[in-house]
Amino acid sequence: MNILNILDEIEKVDGEIYERLNPRRAAMKSFFNAGKKISLAALPLALGSMFQKAYGQSNPANVVEVLNFALALEHLEYNFYNRALLSTGLIPAGAATGAITTIRTHELAHVNLLKGAITAANATPINLVEANFDFTAGGGFADVFTNYQTFLKVATAFEDTGVRAYKGQAPVLKGMPVLTTALQIHSVEARHAAHLRQMTAAALGVGLKPWISLGAGGVSNDTGIAAVDAVYAGENNTIQATIEVTGIATGVTRAAAAESFDEFLTGAAVKNIANLFIRTGFKLS
Amino acid sequence: MKNTELKVKDELQEESLFNGSLGRRSFLQFAGASAAGLALVAAGCKKDRGYIDTTMGATLDFKDDFGVLNYAYALEQLEAAFYIQVASAPPAAFTATQKAYFQDVQFHEIAHREFFKKALGTAAIGSLEVNFSSINFSDAGSVLATAKTFEDLGVAAYNGAGVRLTNTTYLVLAGQIVSVEARHAAYVRDQISNGTFADLGTLSAFGASDSNGLDGALTPDKVLALAGPFIKTKINVTNL
Known part of the structure; x- marks a missing residue:
């Protein structure tokens, strides 16, 4: 790779690249310090990180945008x-109703927390009510509120999507106290997902694990429900930060490698999924 | 060019880069020299971020992301060691599914441990010695209770350390790992008592807030104090 060519190419579209890099001494310093510690093979990754810093998007408007995006998803879940x-x-009485009640309580708490944070930032929280949603996704899950199995399938998809959505927004919140709050929500959603996967496994009599595994034949969707393929796109990835995790130690199979790291989804990908369940006029853009 | 000469040159360039102004020419000179000599420098650089010897223990220097990653590496070493012992001789009371899932978790933690070791390269701390004398590995209750503590603590550790990361790639990676730890925590908790997968009210000591629906989040000093009894190697912390 040739770093000079990369910079020259960038200069063609952005004449101020060197000025952008110049005031970012800290970014440069960490980059070059890192350079001493990593192999040449990993350099493209470090370079990407340096440019992310030079073009970072961590201004308050973006933070509010992220919080409102999260709020929209929490409205949907609640x-x-x-x-x-x-x-x-x-939902069967007993443990199942108890679990779904616990999850609903958390989602409502998240709605209220995010509303408060957005209001505190002098911005307007997005407001979505039940009538704005179509939980049948245009008829694809027509019996979602009459068939327990369908309900669990959609619930699992929502939680696994939520986990991926928060992960994908973390970079915008980097270094800010609100990142910690977002991470604290993120791991609660992961706990929900793990439990819902167990409920789904029991109700459908399938071998779904609490963690996202490889699908049949190595596909990314391990639920076997084709309608939610988009929720699991890329979850069969086994390469993290240029490091191949499969075979990194004895017994770390391709499935173990895929399971051991959850993947993020971009905001655009999450919105595409969420919009399937949101009525026209209220869709996320 | 000899390695030592290259290193001196590297340091001089670094000094001028950060103390002086950075024009295009000097940047390109630096970048060119750096790219050409990087492999040599990497091969010759000393371990200055973390090391282990019998008297000094392991040092976690939180001055930069490497400290945070080594902190995660230390916790993953602890978890992996625990699950390796569980998976190699599971409690007799474990069901077939529990045996299979604890084996899964074992390989997840090994994958995390080996990932950090590889990502950190020469900056990685050494192998920690663990102390599991308080755990009864033949008793399902003891194993599950310890697993719950490790997983809940691991989640709180990643949640609390994320804000310290300056590198976006590492931040996302930490996020990719913590949600898997949270899935483990939920699973283990449900094995102890079904429905307690996200019993946040029991996690207030780890920084959770039930009323806000928030999971645990702890600073590294608090996590290390709680993990301390399970780690024999002395862990030194600086720049926290």
């Missing part, structure tokens, strides 16, 4: 579980 719990005969 209204989904709330309607499910109000649907007589859908």
Whole structure:
């Protein structure tokens, strides 16, 4: 690779590249310090990180945007579980109702927390109510509130999407106290996902694990539900930061490598998924 | 060019780079020299970020991302050592599924451990010695209780350390790992008592807030104090 060529190419479209890099001494310093510690093979990764720093997007407007995006997803989840719990005969009494009630309580807490944070930043929280959602996804899950199995499939997809969504937004919040809050929500969503996967495995009689594994034949979607393929796109990845995890130690199979790291989704990919469940006029853009 | 000469030149360039102004010419000179000599420098550089010897223990220097990554590496070493012991001789009371899933978790933690070791390269701390004398590995209750502590603590550790990371790639990677740890935590908790997968009210000592629906988040000093009884190697912390 040739770093001079890369910089020359960038200069053609951005004449101020050197000025952008210049005031970012800290970024440069960490980059060059890192350069001493990593192999040449990993240099493209470090370079990418340096440019992310030079072009970083961590201004307050973006933070509010991220919080509102998260709030929209929490509205979706809360209204989904709330309607499910109000649907007589859908969720078996006992442990199942208890678990879904716990999850609904958390989603409502997240809604309120995010609303408060956005208001505190002098911005307007996005407001979505049940009528703005179509949890059948245009009829694809027509019996979502009458068929327990369908409900669990959609719930699992929502939680696994939520985990991926928060992960994907972390870079915008880098270094800020609000990042910690977002991470604290993120891992709660992962706990929900793990439990819902177990509920789904039991109700459908399938071998779904609490963690996202490799799908049949190595595909990314391990649920076997083709309608939610987009939720699991890329989850079969086994290369992290240019390091191949498969075979990194004895017994670390391709499945173990895929399971051991969850993958993020971009905001655009998450919005595409969420918009399947949001009515026209309220879709996320 | 000899390695030592290259290193001196490297340091001089670094000094001028950060103390002086950075024009295009000097940057390109630096970049060119750096790219050409990087492999040599990398091969010859000393371990100055973390090391282990019998008297000094391991040093976690939180002055930069390497300290955070070594901190994660230390915790993953602890978890991997625990699950290796569980998976090699599971409690008799474990079901077939529990045996299989604890084996899965074992390989996840080994993958995390080896990933950090490889990513850190020469900056990695050495292997930690663990102390599991308080755990009864033949008792399912003891194993599950310890697994719960390790997983909940691991989640709180990653959640609390994320804000210290300056490198976006590492931040996302930490996020990719912590959600898997949270899945482990949920699974283990459900094995102890079904439905306790996200019992945040029991995690307030780890920084969780049940009323806000927030998981644990702890600073490294608090995590290391809680993990301390399980680690024999002395861990020195600087720049926290």
